[in-house]
Amino acid sequence: MNIIRKKTWQINENEVTPKELFEKRRNFIKLGAASIISSGAVMQALAKEDFPKITLDFIKDKNINNLKLNTFEQITSHNNFYEFTTKQSAVKDIAHTLNTDNWKVTIDGLVENPMEIDLDDLVKMFTLEERIYRFRCVEGWSMVVPWNGFSLASLVKKVKPLSRAKYIRFETLVDENSFPDQKRGRFGVIDYPYIEGLRMDEAMNELSFLATGLYGDIMPKQNGAPIRLVVPWKYGFKSIKSIVKISFVEHEPMNTWQKENPKEYGFYANVNPNVDHPRWSQKKERVLGSFLKQKTLMFNGYENEVASLYNGMDLKKYF
Numbered sequence: 001m002n003i004i005r006k007k008t009w010q011i012n013e014n015e016v017t018p019k020e021l022f023e024k025r026r027n028f029i030k031l032g033a034a035s036i037i038s039s040g041a042v043m044q045a046l047a048k049e050d051f052p053k054i055t056l057d058f059i060k061d062k063n064i065n066n067l068k069l070n071t072f073e074q075i076t077s078h079n080n081f082y083e084f085t086t087k088q089s090a091v092k093d094i095a096h097t098l099n100t101d102n103w104k105v106t107i108d109g110l111v112e113n114p115m116e117i118d119l120d121d122l123v124k125m126f127t128l129e130e131r132i133y134r135f136r137c138v139e140g141w142s143m144v145v146p147w148n149g150f151s152l153a154s155l156v157k158k159v160k161p162l163s164r165a166k167y168i169r170f171e172t173l174v175d176e177n178s179f180p181d182q183k184r185g186r187f188g189v190i191d192y193p194y195i196e197g198l199r200m201d202e203a204m205n206e207l208s209f210l211a212t213g214l215y216g217d218i219m220p221k222q223n224g225a226p227i228r229l230v231v232p233w234k235y236g237f238k239s240i241k242s243i244v245k246i247s248f249v250e251h252e253p254m255n256t257w258q259k260e261n262p263k264e265y266g267f268y269a270n271v272n273p274n275v276d277h278p279r280w281s282q283k284k285e286r287v288l289g290s291f292l293k294q295k296t297l298m299f300n301g302y303e304n305e306v307a308s309l310y311n312g313m314d315l316k317k318y319f
Helices: 019-036 040-048 072-075 088-097 119-124 154-161 182-185 254-260 303-310
Strands: 104-109 113-117 129-136 141-151 165-174 195-199 209-214 228-230 241-251 284-287
Touching: 072 141, 104 119, 113 119, 113 254, 129 209, 129 228, 141 154, 141 228, 154 209, 195 254
Parallel strands: 104 241, 141 284
Antiparallel strands: 104 113, 129 141, 141 209, 165 195, 165 241, 209 228
């Protein structure tokens, strides 16, 4: 007898609206519901709601932890993306400058199968999934996001890293026409390109994910279009956006925020409520849309899946 065990990060069927029902509900609200609603306040709310389209085919996630998803509006209206601006609420209004046409990803370094490939062709190599993950920012806010994409491990297996490859280095696009802050050169907020990295065993963990969409639609530009990394047990800055290069390397890469301020940011950036940021506590977080704070969970609630990666490590030293 085969026993199918659900992953602890998966969500229940009843937490995610099926594609067909979602489309019917969206069309009903947008086309017909207003005619039977007399409340001006409700009509105004409906008019302002930005409903996502369901355009992707993907394997649905299941939520055994009954996580409550943040709304599409919340997820796409509160973003850290310094290439555009440091004002989180303004990113969505500026991000239209990002040109994602004919996007290519270079995969190089210590691999048997290096490639430069159109993103569309890359995505076709894999089965798209839905992963609903907690997302915790180092600044103390959080949300729950239904990502669409494919596992990072599946890509690693496809390119076949050599035995000397111990880390993966990720790089964001550099394009002054797409990113206003990059035009400022050495006066930019950070030193570009944005760089992040993972240890190979972290990359091969089942949770590590390359996202190309959210809420069933292609990735919004303000959220890291057209492809970004999602590592849900780490602070959000590790989940690098708008990736153009993935390199397999022997030595630990210097990630952007470690380079910018090594006293405050390390390579690992694991969510750890027992290690405060030098300027604020990490014990609690505020979920977008909520007034009260909640306790932050070790490894952002994914301790069962990832704690073994760090056996024997001093997590206060390797922060």
